[in-house]
Amino acid sequence: MxxxxxxxxxxxxxxxxxxxxxxxxxxxxxxxxxxxFLVYESTGNVYTRNGRADSWEHIKGDAAELIRNRIxxxxxxxxxxxxxxxxSHEN
Numbered sequence: 331m332x333x334x335x336x337x338x339x340x341x342x343x344x345x346x347x348x349x350x351x352x353x354x355x356x357x358x359x360x361x362x363x364x365x366x367f368l369v370y371e372s373t374g375n376v377y378t379r380n381g382r383a384d385s386w387e388h389i390k391g392d393a394a395e396l397i398r399n400r401i402x403x404x405x406x407x408x409x410x411x412x413x414x415x416x417x418s419h420e421n
Contacts, residue, residue, distance in 0.1 A: 334359060336393045341404050343411040355401060367397060374398060 338359055345354040355367040366379040368386065376394040377386040389397065404410050 334365070336389075336396045339365065339397075339400065341400060341410050343413065344401065344404060345413045345415065348414060348416045353401060355397070369398065369401060 339357040340359070342356040342358055342364070344356075347353070351371045353369045353371065355369065357365050357367065359365060367389075368377045368379075369375070374394070376389040376397050378389055379385075380387050405412065
């Protein structure tokens with residue numbers, strides 16, 4: 331995975347899954363490249379999607395804290411589209 335400067339991310343939109351207490355975050359860096367994050371609110375764990383490796387990578391430490399803070403700011407300010415899903419899904 332390419333090392334990103336998470337402070338330069340611009341959040342695009344949030345999808346909040348209230349039933350699972352998780353948030354998907356779409357963010358852009360360098361003006362166009364899209365990154366997708368998954369945040370578990372109950373544990374604080376943050377993951378980012380690595381499409382080339384077809385996997386989710388765990389983000390830890392200051393980078394994870396920065397992403398959680400940016401999400402909290404976005405939710406408080408209402409400055410980006412936020413979609414809420416309150417149901418559950420089973421296969």
